Amino acid sequence: MTTPQPLPNVAALPPYVPGARGLVNGVTPIKSSSNENPLPPLPSVLEALATAGASIHRYPDMYATDLVERLAERHGVTPAEVVVGGGSVSALAHVLQAYAGPGNEVVFAWRSFEAYPILTLLTGASPVTVPLDADARHDLPAMAAAITERTKVVMVCSPNNPTGPSVHTDEFVAFMGAVPEHVVVVLDEAYLEYVTDPETVHGQEMIGRWPNLVVLRTFSKAYGLAGLRVGYAIAPAAIITAVRSCVTPFSVSGVAQFAAIASLDALPELLERVDGIVAERARVVAALAADGWNLPDSQGNFVWIAAGDKTAELVAHFGAQPRPILVRPFTNEGVRLTIGTPAENDAALSALAGLTWRA
């Protein structure tokens, strides 16, 4: 071998395929492919950005001290029980880095978040996937049964991206009772703010009850800061200490820290916007159900359309609309459509109404 060879687990990863960007057929598309917040940032958040911009010649606070303190206060824990990352995906990567490696296993449901298998493989550990049940929900008893002496981490995504249902409190408590305490359980609540199902587990009520529970939250979705990269983990101090050791120094910019604090200051206003998205989700789900679509329960800011072998056709159909609609395809499984503004949702509904088949 004459050229540098990446590690086998890295070489085995599929190459990155960039999503569609810019114009489609000369038209600005509707971007319903990344579960982003469709509304522009709040003026108060933009103001914080401008203020923070004046100090970008300095390194940021490496430990995001002010933000961590705010988050600790918000969640009723100590600052030693919170770590901030460049998006909650980074925080998750650091949890995996701290606890899993070659010879270990990481258990998660499938289909679930695309990042889980990639982040697992990067640590050298093996992903162990447990199929969702017939309602596209986590099968937690099967996940507990999949734990072996090699298992180091289990990921639970509630609500589940991309299918939508949330995990219920009774299911989660029973699951935690079945998981050995040396196995880290990550409860990924990226879409918690959009939940309306009253049975849904809330990490807030679970933290502190088990020494092995990590709760992940993000500013990317409901709070509209996807472009700034800031999320966090809440866990017992021993876990947070290990995770902090893995964090790339200065990976959360000062601008992101300021904007996250400004977002916490503006929480009521942001949650009003979330109410608007939730109302739109109800409207979209009702319209699709009336039109004969059979959707899993949607608790996030997206709906899952299980199109099976019609998936490619459906993606092309969305792309061929007067204003093209970008959605997230999963080959031969289905399409995830992000809830957008009312006008964007109307465009998606009229595209779906024009189809001659139903999933």
Ligand SMILES: *Cc1c(COP(=O)(O)O)cnc(C)c1O
């Ligand atoms: C979007 C998303 C995240 C958050 O990603 P960030 O890195 O915080 O932008 C985490 N988990 C799931 C399941 C998601 O869909």
